[in-house]
Amino acid sequence: MIIDLDEIPPKEEVENVRVFIRIRPLRESEKTLNNKRYIHLERNVLQLLKSNISRTFQFCKVFGEESTQVDLYRCIAVPIVEKVLKGYNGTIFAYGQSGTGKTHTMIGDIKNSDQKGIVPNIFSHIFAQISLANHDISYAVTVTYLEIYNEDIRDLLSDDPTKKLKVQEKPGVGVYVKDLLGFTVNSLETVDEILTKGNKNRSTGATKLNDSSSRSHAIFTVSIESKNKVTNKTTFGKLNLVDLAGSERVNKTQATGDRLREAGKINMSLSILGNVISALVDGKSSHIPYRNSKLTRLLQDSLGGNSLTAMVAMISPNILDYEESLYTLMYADRVKHIQNRVHINSEKQSLIDSLESKIGELRLQLADLTVAEQKEKKKERKKMNNSLELENIELEKSMLENKIYIIQKKILVGGENLIEKAQQQMEMLEDTARELEHLDSSHLLLEEILYYKGKEKTIVERKYATLQEEDKELDQRISESEKLMVKATEILVRKECEYQNEISSLLATNKALAKEMALVNFVVNNYVPKEFINKVKSGLLWDEDSQEWRVKGIAYCGNNMKRNEIKRKKDEIKNCDIVYFKYEHKKST
Numbered sequence: 171m172i173i174d175l176d177e178i179p180p181k182e183e184v185e186n187v188r189v190f191i192r193i194r195p196l197r198e199s200e201k202t203l204n205n206k207r208y209i210h211l212e213r214n215v216l217q218l219l220k221s222n223i224s225r226t227f228q229f230c231k232v233f234g235e236e237s238t239q240v241d242l243y244r245c246i247a248v249p250i251v252e253k254v255l256k257g258y259n260g261t262i263f264a265y266g267q268s269g270t271g272k273t274h275t276m277i278g279d280i281k282n283s284d285q286k287g288i289v290p291n292i293f294s295h296i297f298a299q300i301s302l303a304n305h306d307i308s309y310a311v312t313v314t315y316l317e318i319y320n321e322d323i324r325d326l327l328s329d330d331p332t333k334k335l336k337v338q339e340k341p342g343v344g345v346y347v348k349d350l351l352g353f354t355v356n357s358l359e360t361v362d363e364i365l366t367k368g369n370k371n372r373s374t375g376a377t378k379l380n381d382s383s384s385r386s387h388a389i390f391t392v393s394i395e396s397k398n399k400v401t402n403k404t405t406f407g408k409l410n411l412v413d414l415a416g417s418e419r420v421n422k423t424q425a426t427g428d429r430l431r432e433a434g435k436i437n438m439s440l441s442i443l444g445n446v447i448s449a450l451v452d453g454k455s456s457h458i459p460y461r462n463s464k465l466t467r468l469l470q471d472s473l474g475g476n477s478l479t480a481m482v483a484m485i486s487p488n489i490l491d492y493e494e495s496l497y498t499l500m501y502a503d504r505v506k507h508i509q510n511r512v513h514i515n516s517e518k519q520s521l522i523d524s525l526e527s528k529i530g531e532l533r534l535q536l537a538d539l540t541v542a543e544q545k546e547k548k549k550e551r552k553k554m555n556n557s558l559e560l561e562n563i564e565l566e567k568s569m570l571e572n573k574i575y576i577i578q579k580k581i582l583v584g585g586e587n588l589i590e591k592a593q594q595q596m597e598m599l600e601d602t603a604r605e606l607e608h609l610d611s612s613h614l615l616l617e618e619i620l621y622y623k624g625k626e627k628t629i630v631e632r633k634y635a636t637l638q639e640e641d642k643e644l645d646q647r648i649s650e651s652e653k654l655m656v657k658a659t660e661i662l663v664r665k666e667c668e669y670q671n672e673i674s675s676l677l678a679t680n681k682a683l684a685k686e687m688a689l690v691n692f693v694v695n696n697y698v699p700k701e702f703i704n705k706v707k708s709g710l711l712w713d714e715d716s717q718e719w720r721v722k723g724i725a726y727c728g729n730n731m732k733r734n735e736i737k738r739k740k741d742e743i744k745n746c747d748i749v750y751f752k753y754e755h756k757k758s759t
């Protein structure tokens with residue numbers, strides 16, 4: 171595939187961390203009758219089933235026990251490496267319980283082409299892509315290799331790998347490790363040498379779970395700079411390949427001494443990584459605790475930053491590891507919700523430019539020496555005694571030529587065949603390159619489509635289920651409201667009837683009263699003399715309580731003096747108000 175840098179869109183894209191699972195094969199010692207199968211796999215849905223308790227998970231892809239190193243490389247690394255070659259940042263990290271195959275997946279056996287892990291295979295891929303690229307594009311590929319052991323950063327490619335290095339941060343550069351050695355690579359042999367040296371320096375130790383357990387987190391970084399001479403555009407891609415140390419339950423592995431101390435530090439930094447993941451996923455925290463460990467500081471861009479990131483979580487099929495596998499899957503399940511914002515990097519100091527200017531300087535010196543050489547040769551022909559001077563010039567010239575050759579080798583030119591020396595690997599690379607084109611157009615595309623369709627399906631299903639639930643709830647609420655409406659209407663009608671009845675009975679009473687009033691008025695006006703009326707009026711009193719007219723003082727005459735003592739004993743009657751409560755004398759108004 172030809173890399174066309176002009177096609178690169180400059181905008182920022184949102185990418186979820188892609189999560190993959192790999193199940194390692196059962197070991198011979200684990201193949202017993204008691205070791206019942208507890209992992210069930212159907213496509214990318216993984217079910218853990220033990221004592222009738224079932225847990226189901228879905229990931230981008232789950233690689234079964236029979237999966238090969240190349241299967242993983244094609245699916246996980248190819249899309250990321252392609253983007254890194256175009257100037258994006260990428261990260262692939264392996265996570266899981268100790269002994270589940272993280273180092274096997276990331277590094278593998280570098281001497282055996284079938285068993286090479288993601289890191290060595292990446293170089294076969296990169297060099298193959300450069301060989302297929304346009305002549306106008308130059309590349310510089312640089313690598314670094316470090317480990318974080320007991321929270322100390324060490325350079326695995328240094329001659330003193332126990333020296334502690336510091337993490338620093340600079341605006342425009344970001345987080346980096348001070349004094350970490352970077353090596354430019356131009357062949358698979360150099361890469362093999364570098365990997366062998368680094369792996370030898372890595373801290374390992376025997377544990378109950380793994381004879382050669384990595385006791386540190388290792389980060390292998392590949393930086394790829396590419397410069398298009400025609401457009402004068404330069405891009406910088408960086409790929410972090412992380413082999414995390416394995417989590418382990420110290421009470422189960424019965425670690426002691428150094429192994430126990432290491433396990434404590436490993437578990438602690440993995441739990442800080444877990445906290446960063448939780449903070450990124452829950453979306454509520456404005457503060458992400460990257461600074462709490464060296465690992466999270468160095469992986470800051472890979473989680474929630476500018477990086478296309480893939481996680482490979484490893485699990486063991488041994489039933490005794492059920493709980494660790496469940497924990498790993500739950501951890502991985504959270505990671506898939508992390509979103510990164512990725513863009514092409516193009517604003518940096520160019521290594522290719524500085525190498526080219528160095529070559530220019532050396533070429534000028536070489537030209538000066540050639541002129542001096544010509545002069546000396548002329549002198550020699552005349553005097554026949556200048557051979558020592560000439561020898562020196564020739565020596566200096568050959569040294570300069572050698573320097574230029576070495577620097578020039580650091581710059582890889584598109585179309586250059588970088589892998590002709592490693593015949594076997596070249597064949598594999600050509601296969602990979604051929605397959606890549608097919609994969610790009612079919613397999614990967616299908617995988618991608620399937621993955622996103624699966625995602626869309628779950629979102630639609632979830633939305634549909636929620637909508638259905640909402641619909642049901644709404645139906646229920648509507649029918650309840652309708653019932654209430656019917657009841658309310660009934661009450662309203664009944665009340666209206668009662669009201670109408672009351673109004674008509676009031677009207678009838680009113681009419682009867684008006685009639686009686688008219689009769690009284692008629693009698694009074696026509697048959698009672700006026701002075702009598704005034705006299706009677708002055709002797710009357712209006713009683714508010716009984717709403718009646720009373721004759722003033724009537725309570726004090728004759729039989730109207732009513733006693734209430736029938737029900738009470740004599741000595742209880744102390745207050746006359748109880749007895750004479752009815753006709754209280756009031757002043758007429």
Ligand SMILES: Nc1ncnc2c1ncn2[C@@H]1O[C@H](COP(=O)(O)OP(=O)(O)OP(=O)(O)O)[C@@H](O)[C@H]1O
Nearest residue numbers: 194195268269270271272273274380383384415416
């Ligand atoms: N998929 C696999 N196929 C074949 N062998 C495997 C596979 N996975 C793991 N192994 C073997 O299992 C052993 C342990 O694997 P490895 O060292 O990679 O585990 P790890 O997860 O890196 O462990 P630790 O965290 O302790 O470093 C190794 O011998 C490795 O070759």
